[in-house]
């Protein structure tokens with residue numbers, strides 16, 4: 001099971017703490033294997049070690065054992081930038097300490113983990129040696145273990161399971177919460193040269209399925225002209241119109257303003273990611289300075305077409321609208337840059353190849369690096385002046 005689970009569904013669990021507290025020993029105890037080198041010389045782990053593991057009862061996880069950091073430091077003096085990078089992609093953190101309990105470093109790290117919105121557990125190791133006094137009021141569960149003697153490891157696994165936040169476990173609805181039984185939804189899916197032969201693309205199929213699950217009626221058409229034609233046939237106006245982002249401008253021009261209108265990308269921004277983060281990112285596009293550095297990130301690598309959205313359409317549109325000197329960089333596949341903070345904004349693809357967890361993790365990485373992030377569809381809407389209209393059905397406030 002562990003090795004067949006989709007990579008994106010694995011939780012990233014990071015082990016952080018001072019040197020020599022027993023992080024590597026804990027990793028070995030959790031995996032019941034000798035994964036990471038243990039020694040009594042402080043600073044044994046210098047580069048982060050990752051280990052894929054089926055952690056029962058948590059599920060598939062990737063552990064990251066990091067280089068220890070000295071007590072004197074705060075997060076600003078992390079011994080290695082690598083540890084910070086690991087933290088940026090951490091879903092759950094184990095803050096490991098030893099018989100010395102918690103001091104300045106642990107308090108500083110707790111503050112950082114809170115700021116970064118990373119759920120964490122304080123793991124007090126070496127309980128076979130001593131049981132240090134730990135303050136009652138900490139913002140996290142406290143688990144005392146002995147990694148060397150493999151004591152209380154099962155309990156720690158149970159606590160890890162408990163702190164997995166709900167938003168990582170369950171996705172919001174795709175569209176069904178926006179409609180009710182018996183209503184009509186118009187879906188606009190252009191069949192152009194970029195459409196796959198003989199079928200619809202997966203996001204369109206998923207939306208139609210969700211409409212059917214809501215026992216509402218899906219009308220599937222190709223463009224704004226067809227919308228005008230079917231409008232005459234409909235006795236009551238549609239509850240919602242969902243269009244491909246590339247047609248949003250012409251569709252917005254013909255759909256009466258009192259009818260809710262959105263795009264497939266916006267639905268997926270909420271379903272797969274975080275609508276608020278992506279909406280804020282899209283609004284930020286207008287504020288980009290001259291010479292802004294823009295990262296266009298795609299989750300898959302594919303053959304680049306002449307009118308490729310990432311390489312051609314998106315940069316051209318943004319340059320035309322903003323009338324500024326802008327610099328673009330591209331990333332593809334799993335190749336998401338570590339040094340995100342050199343960008344002024346990240347524009348990500350819809351992430352149909354990424355799981356929700358993987359998408360959220362990328363958004364978190366941007367937020368944690370202080371970089372606004374949006375997606376292709378919402379950027380297209382923003383650049384065509386219809387961002388607030390496509391957001392309206394969701395009631396998201398800026």
Ligand SMILES: Nc1nc2c(ncn2[C@@H]2O[C@H](COP(=O)(O)OP(=O)(O)OP(=O)(O)O)[C@@H](O)[C@H]2O)c(=O)[nH]1
Pocket residue numbers: 017018019020021022023024025026037038039040041042043044045046066067068069125126127128129145146147148149
């Ligand atoms: N008594 C006792 N010793 C432990 C325990 N866990 C680890 N140790 C010892 O503590 C020392 C450091 O363990 P490591 O696992 O290498 O510690 P680390 O946090 O990975 O250290 P760095 O990689 O240097 O940051 C080793 O000598 C371990 O044998 C424990 O539960 N009890």
Ligand SMILES: [Mg+2]
Pocket residue numbers: 023024025036037038044045065066068
């Ligand atoms: Mg180590």
